[in-house]
Amino acid sequence: MITYQSVHIDSNSETLTAKLHEFHDAILRDHPHIIRIACALYEEKHDVLKTFIHSTREGHAITAYQTILSNMPSLKSLADNQECRVIENIQLEIKPDTEHSAWLLEQGYASSFTVPIYHHNRLVGFLFLDSDETNTFTEQVQRQLLVKCNQIAEVVSCEVATAQLLVATASAIRNIAGLRDFETGMHLTRMAEFSKLIAQHVPASYQLTDEIIEHIYLFAPLHDIGKIGIPDAILLKNGKLTPEERKIIEMHVTKGVSIIDEILGNFGLLSLQPAQIMRNIIACHHEYMDGSGYPNGLVGDAIPIEARIVTVADIFDALTHERPYKKPWSIPDALAELQKMVNDGKLDEHCVNALAASMSEARLIVKEYNDA
CATH class of the missing domain: 1.10.3210.10 (Hypothetical protein af1432)
Structure with missing residues (x-):
């Protein structure tokens, strides 16, 4: 009999969450008002957008939350057109008409920058960057952040694709057998x-x-x-x-x-x-x-x-x-x-x-x- 030694998972070790924290630390050195970075993952099969990883320095993180992307016109438009979005003043521009919007207002975040993530031209999810000051995300700041965001997106995309590849490979073996x-x-x-x-x-x-x-x-x-x-x-x-x-x-x-x-x-x-x-x-x-x-x-x-x-x-x-x-x-x-x-x-x-x-x-x- 093969003796199996189970591996218990340290949620802070070699995870995407830990890597996102490292990216956030680097961003904070130049942009100290960006107090939250989060990534939501998109599941195309069910058109579901769901919370995945985050680095939250102030406020209460939203977790175990998902929604239908088609029910979110603003994000759906960003995904379809592969565009980024800036909200200069969250408290004035956002209405508490969804659970996520209500949570966002409750945290007191002042402005935000949203970046869709793509892998081989397929939507992987979104990056959300939130600031405790209004008008944080000027065009110059956006250009600076997009470099970091692209790095984060590449890491997320590769690891998500790897997990999906493992599932697809194992499933193919199952089906062939x-x-x-x-x-x-x-x-x-x-x-x-x-x-x-x-x-x-x-x-x-x-x-x-x-x-x-x-x-x-x-x-x-x-x-x-x-x-x-x-x-x-x-x-x-x-x-x-x-x-x-x-x-x-x-x-x-x-x-x-x-x-x-x-x-x-x-x-x-x-x-x-x-x-x-x-x-x-x-x-x-x-x-x-x-x-x-x-x-x-x-x-x-x-x-x-x-x-x-x-x-x-x-x-x-x-x-x-x-x-x-x-x-x-x-x-x-x-x-x-x-x-x-x-x-x-x-x-x-x-x-x-x-x-x-x-x-x-x-x-x-x-x-x-x-x-x-």
Whole structure:
């Protein structure tokens, strides 16, 4: 058996957030009134713009926020025309007609500079620079800042593209291998959505930034990639597995780690934080808090939080949807079972509570991404 050493993520180490802080420090030396820089990420598939990374020196950062870009005419126009925008006096020019606008006014920021980010002519997101003085962003200042903004944009674009490449590569392997039925399609989409929902609502003490949450969202669907190495006769068996078959199917975890390590090694990405998150999810999503899980019997905090989140998401999805061996459970019964597993010491209580507290959103996910 391969012994897996999980890697716990330091949210301040080798992250885009840390790099943005460094860029901000450099900008502050010449422009001390620019007290906030943030990057919002665009997801083209759902036309969603969502908070991602920020460096906020004054005010309260907005996190776990997303909106439909098409519902934001001003930003949509910037994206379509590849233009920057300056707001000289936020307090006079902005109306509190959206959650984001209301938050912006509440912080007391005085002026702002918005720059769209593109990679190979596709919108990646936006950079937002906010000042505590009006009329900060003169044409000369804009020219100076665009040099730095281009550097930030390049770093963000490359890392986002790298994460997307990892997902695309792993997904291609899955598709070529013909992994089917409940391990494809809507199950994978629900896994991403449930995992993000839980990650956004666990206690702040877990220190899950929007950046980490985005990576959990991206990589959760790859949790069972090792099942491409399991025979269909066992994987899709319509009935109870024998002890020998159970041992074979449990091998999908170490197979998954081997697959992803080869991919990461070929790209030279093993040391990057997103890669570590991906690896932890694949390696540890069948571990239980009491040490009764597999393959390594990790206990409690030895299981990375991203894996604990995906475990809860996976069990909830399995319970509430049909499988070759069972009918779907009702959502109340599924929640009751998760709580029983908490009481039995199997699952992270905070992750289950986060899901239970977000049940209205969870029901929408079940409805929108139904297998039928």
